[in-house]
Amino acid sequence: MDERKTANYFDIVDLVDKILPSKSKFNYLMMSPMGLVKRFDNEIESSGFYFEKETLLKIRAFIETRQKMLFNQESMNISSKKSNAQDFDQYNYAIQDNISHMKNAIIKSLTHDKRLMIPNYRYTTVNPSLKIGTLKEIYNQATHEKVQSYITDLLTITCESNDLLKIDASELADDILLHFGISPNESLTDKFQLKHQLMDVIHTLLKDSEIIHENIMGPFYRATTDMDRYNMELKGTVNILTGLVHQEIQRILLSTADYEGKKEEYDYIINMYNSDSSTMQTTTLTDDSSSETYVTDLTNNEHDNSQELIGTLQAKSEWLTNLRNQRDKLEKEYLMLLSKASELRCQLRELDDEIQRNL
Amino acid sequence: MVSNMNNKEVRESYQFFKDNYNIDFSKLSPNVTRQAIDLINKKLDEKIAEEERKIADLLKMISNEHAKIIELNDCLRKMES
Numbered sequence: 001m002d003e004r005k006t007a008n009y010f011d012i013v014d015l016v017d018k019i020l021p022s023k024s025k026f027n028y029l030m031m032s033p034m035g036l037v038k039r040f041d042n043e044i045e046s047s048g049f050y051f052e053k054e055t056l057l058k059i060r061a062f063i064e065t066r067q068k069m070l071f072n073q074e075s076m077n078i079s080s081k082k083s084n085a086q087d088f089d090q091y092n093y094a095i096q097d098n099i100s101h102m103k104n105a106i107i108k109s110l111t112h113d114k115r116l117m118i119p120n121y122r123y124t125t126v127n128p129s130l131k132i133g134t135l136k137e138i139y140n141q142a143t144h145e146k147v148q149s150y151i152t153d154l155l156t157i158t159c160e161s162n163d164l165l166k167i168d169a170s171e172l173a174d175d176i177l178l179h180f181g182i183s184p185n186e187s188l189t190d191k192f193q194l195k196h197q198l199m200d201v202i203h204t205l206l207k208d209s210e211i212i213h214e215n216i217m218g219p220f221y222r223a224t225t226d227m228d229r230y231n232m233e234l235k236g237t238v239n240i241l242t243g244l245v246h247q248e249i250q251r252i253l254l255s256t257a258d259y260e261g262k263k264e265e266y267d268y269i270i271n272m273y274n275s276d277s278s279t280m281q282t283t284t285l286t287d288d289s290s291s292e293t294y295v296t297d298l299t300n301n302e303h304d305n306s307q308e309l310i311g312t313l314q315a316k317s318e319w320l321t322n323l324r325n326q327r328d329k330l331e332k333e334y335l336m337l338l339s340k341a342s343e344l345r346c347q348l349r350e351l352d353d354e355i356q357r358n359l
Numbered sequence: 360m361v362s363n364m365n366n367k368e369v370r371e372s373y374q375f376f377k378d379n380y381n382i383d384f385s386k387l388s389p390n391v392t393r394q395a396i397d398l399i400n401k402k403l404d405e406k407i408a409e410e411e412r413k414i415a416d417l418l419k420m421i422s423n424e425h426a427k428i429i430e431l432n433d434c435l436r437k438m439e440s
Contacts, residue, residue, distance in 0.1 A: 307369050309396045310384055314372045316403045317379065323410035330417040337424035344431035351438045 004050035011049060012110045019043045020103050033067035051110060059109050066102050 007015065019040050031039070037060050044056060376382045382399075384392055 306384070306389065306392050306396065307372070309400075310372045310376065310392075311368060313396060313399055313403065314375045316400070316407065317375070320403055320407050320410060323407060323414065327410055327414050327417065330414060330421065334417055334421050334424065337421060337428060341424055341428050341431060344428060344435065348431060348434055348438070351435065355438065 004048055007047070007049035007051070007110070011047075012107055015043060015047050015049070016103050016106050016110070018047075019106070020099055031067070033064045036067045037064050055109055059106055062105060062109070063102065066105075 040060060040063055044051065373384050376384055382395060384395070387395060
């Protein structure tokens with residue numbers, strides 16, 4: 001029985017990076033078609049992952065053909081450009097383009113129908129509109145503008161550089177933690193395993209990005225000549241992902257803070273989450289005039305029932321204090337009764353001793 | 360939903376949580392406020408339930424102790440007589 005494990009998407013990306021490293025580390029023009037095929041075989045074999053034999057054969061054939069083409073191009077066209085200093089950028093571009101094409105084709109072949117096996121991968125439906133609908137629904141719940149804009153920037157930059165799949169989840173998680181004022185090395189981070197959870201979220205989101213790009217934006221890009229609309233749609237998908245990130249971060253930050261017995265940590269998380277108040281609705285209650293403004297603002301806000309809820313919480317908290325006081329009194333009364341019972345037993349024993357002596 | 364609380368009550372509520380829980384609701388975003396409210400509400404419910412259970416236990420123990428004291432007093436009276 002074959003003990004090899006199944007590779008997930010990120011395993012495959014890493015593996016293909018090993019087979020076809022960046023140009024600075026590897027001279028493709030020095031590698032014969034069969035040499036490159038052999039390299040592919042070796043990396044697949046040493047990876048320990050299972051791939052269908054038929055898939056591997058197709059990829060071998062593809063690599064061989066593609067490398068032959070590169071050789072031909074080199075001899076027919078590219079070499080002349082290479083010799084011409086002015087066309088050197090074009091020469092580099094042609095080589096890089098060829099490598100990118102090969103990489104993408106191999107990744108696609110190896111991940112064929114296997115992406116659904118990625119653990120915790122949420123969107124298994126093949127209907128893109130359903131995926132977008134779900135994402136939008138979640139996005140609509142997100143309100144934290146600061147986090148949104150920050151992560152939008154991050155993802156937009158990566159989208160624009162067409163490098164979404166190469167985001168280092170660990171680095172991005174560190175960035176986000178630092179953004180919230182937590183050093184990745186702080187014990188608090190270790191305690192709550194925030195980074196680990198964030199990385200899980202980021203991995204999932206990167207998969208979402210890839211799916212959106214491939215299933216929705218890819219065909220859209222090929223079908224339209226309206227680049228403004230394409231860019232607008234792309235921004236929309238990035239916003240959706242951003243909303244998801246925000247939602248998850250908020251959930252993680254708050255769910256890890258168990259208020260009971262961890263008040264300081266809870267306060268810390270709340271404070272760091274709101275460390276920059278510039279984009280948030282903040283008002284300090286100092287005197288009657290400022291509180292007037294505050295109430296007016298809040299009553300115009302859809303979240304104004306928070307006041308009522310906070311009032312209810314106060315009443316509950318006061319009720320809890322009353323209950324504690326009542327319990328204190330009852331405990332004292334109980335102790336008093338115990339003491340009285342003990343005293344009575346002593347009296348009984350003394351009386352019993354006296355009776356025994358008199359007998 | 361429009362708040363029925365007046366300014367003074369709102370201010371007092373916020374001050375109450377600032378003093379007792381070190382939470383300044385006036386500085387939290389609406390979203391975080393809602394989650395903080397849910398969290399505190401849940402904990403308060405748990406604490407209230409725990410206190411009520413303790414009080415019920417104490418009342419039962421007090422009742423038992425009262426019964427024992429009555430019994431002991433009866434014994435004492437009988438022995439003294």
